[in-house]
Amino acid sequence: MIDSFVIPLLKIAIVLNATLVGVTYMVLLERKVIAWAQSRLGPMRVGPYGILQPVADAIKLMIKEDITPTRADKWVFTAAPIISMVPALITYAVIPFGPTVNLFGRQVALSITDINIGLLYVVSVASVGVYGIILAGYSSNSKYPLLASLRASAQLISYEVAVTLTLVSVILMAGSLSMVSIVRAQEIQHVWFAFVQPLAFVIFFIGGLAETNRAPFDMPEAEQELTGGFHTEYSGMRFALFFLAEYANMIVVSSVATTLFLGGWLRPFPNVAALGFLDIIPSWTWFLAKSFVFLYVFIWVRATLPRYRYDQLMAIGWKLLIPLAIANLVITGIVKVMLL
Amino acid sequence: MILSAALFMIGVIGVMVRRNIIIIFMSIELILNAVNINLVAFSSQLQHVVGQVFAVFVIAVAAAEAAVGLGIILAFYRNKETVNIDEMNLMRW
């Protein structure tokens, strides 16, 4: 009874809270990192070193007036931010934060659930996330958001193909779709998949940048283009939801990349016994550290690279990444068959 | 099985009664889904996976048909500016 209801509920509560807090502090982290990259200090006034800045942002967004355009479709207009946020949050159900540990005398697996099509679930949920953007643009009932949302969703579904192909090569290496098995396979094969499949890692990173509408692919939401993109007409709490959904998507992509390519919750060199003293650091700390590094690289790239034009963006997705991903898959298959 | 028959019925009614051609295409997708549900139900009852394999093929074919059909609709709309199927009468005087 307790095992099948209370423990999963507890896990869900912890993961959700951690995610939401993490997402709000991502805003602060991003502003700080971009500021440091530009030789300035970023938010410093609210709280010591600007730590309470997200709280101020949240309060500001919550007390803003909630405007709905007159002839907009009310139901769809309200539902679009929610549809954007939900896929990012429910992907957390399959991400493993650690192995089965012994907590208070019970064996508790540090992931909310482990379905044996875990990776396929992640990909399918990501493809539903496109709807939030399309519906936001449509329901605003004005020209600019509609065009921007069509372009944004075209970008998302194009890069989805390249990302899915790289995931297939990871599945080939691991032999299973379940996320926990993929981490175990990295433990058994003594190597993180990022070193065995560097091309897949790079393609996944670039595709992840494009999937979450992050620079240098952030044409859909750049302020200088199309007057703010698909969330022009949104204000107050709904705009906050879109914003948070984007950061939540970023954290999800980082977590998935950590699990698939960087060894999940394994410490560096898990099979070298001489480094056994590193075992006192709990496994989920390694996971968080690796995700954090990935996120940092995301923000770093945003601070550094200029924006791509839309046709360049689509050309990269279709003409560069997809052939590379297919080539990677073919080479992986051939090597796997030859080594058997 | 009754569920899939009912879904099939709703799809057929949609195809015959509505005039907007996009909704007609969506009703066709409903019909295909009804068939898929039937296949999966039989697969789970007879404990053989071939029903699901067939369902995968049905989804693939539905994807191909939807893509080409929507291309045709777009090409037609560019010429005639309508999606009302009663006005698509190029073959009739």
Add this chain to the structure above:
Amino acid sequence: MGQAIAFYTISAFVLFFAVLVVSTKDTVHSVLFLVVDFLFVAALYVLLGAEFLAAIQVLVYAGGIVVLYLFVVMLVNLKRPPEAYEDPHRRTKLGYALSAAVLVELGAIVGYGYLTPSPIRPAPAALPVSGNTEEVGWLLYTSYLIPFEIASILLLVAMIGAIVLAKREL
């Protein structure tokens, strides 16, 4: 028992949203109801033990095909509302009558299936792998390899056809 309740609830939702798809006046709402319908059908597949198919359904159908429909609806909806006038040549009542005929036929098939019991077939040999995805993959690559290849060629042809149809000039 719980499974039966879940099955009936999900079936009720599937049928409810299907009726909404077919009867809503606004095309965009119709497409949205279709998406929700497909998600419920995916839940049904999970209930029946076909997890791979459920994920494929969400990925391809709900996440790809309906997005295509939504694109076309938005590109086409920008002018006057459709179904603006009644065509005198259209015989709507005949449409309903034909649908009723199809329903009677379906009912006859189902009833006939119940009346004459089918012979018990021996269970097929157990496959050497476990897990739903592996079973589907095993069959797909051994017994049904040729349909698999033909399906991929079909998709390639459809892709080329769609591109050619949508180009403005060749």
